[in-house]
Amino acid sequence: MQDQDREGHEITPEQGWRSIQSTLDKSRSAMYVAGWPNIMLLWGAIVAAGYFSMYAIDTLAPAFAEDYPWYPGPLWFGLGIPGMIGSSLIGHRASKQNASGPSATAAGLRVFGFWMTIVAASFIIPGASGLWTSEADPIAITGVAIGIIALGYVLFGILHHLAIALVGIGIAASFYLPTHFAGDAGPVLSASLMLAVVAVAWIWIRRA
DSSP: OHHHHHHHTOOOHHHHHHHHHHHHHHHHHHHHTTTHHHHHHHHHHHHHHHHHHHHHHHHHOHHHHHHOTTTHHHHHHHHHHHHHHHHHHHHHHHHHHHOOSHHHHHHHHHHHHHHHHHHHHHHHHHHHTTOSSTTOOHHHHHHHHHHHHHHHHHHHHHHHOHHHHHHHHHHHHHHHHHHHHSGGGHHHHHHHHHHHHHHHHHHHHHHO
């Protein structure tokens, strides 16, 4: 009877292989999403700062906004530099805590390359579309950039973590809905909604 019980609990080679593969996939995914809760909070704060700055400039210095309608470009670029540096440092430190060696280094480089491509596209595509002109529409430029970044979140989340994909959808909704329906209060509402989105995602990923 005991032998039968033992045999009933034995796993087949196929089940053992699936278990090993599942463990490897989870470990690899953990390296790719290492540090993401803190990175999302960082970018949530940066985006909120950008929107609040745009709202302040448009409200308190309308003449400046009219004379330099392309100002959102340098503004977001200036905010993006510390964001990229901070994201790299957070991701590198977190990935080293999960694993070390060539695998962790390769994962970190792939993630860095992916997001550098997304950030570059958010500047290059508006420029290639002819948006960077003296008559530029700040909302149009920001809308294209946010759309590309949100798409990056969705694609990365599909590959590695559902919460990240949902953050991308939340980022897009937080920008486009207030922009079209909230009027002059759109930037402030967008900033608030994006902070709420990344805060909820941070809690979700930390618990998971």
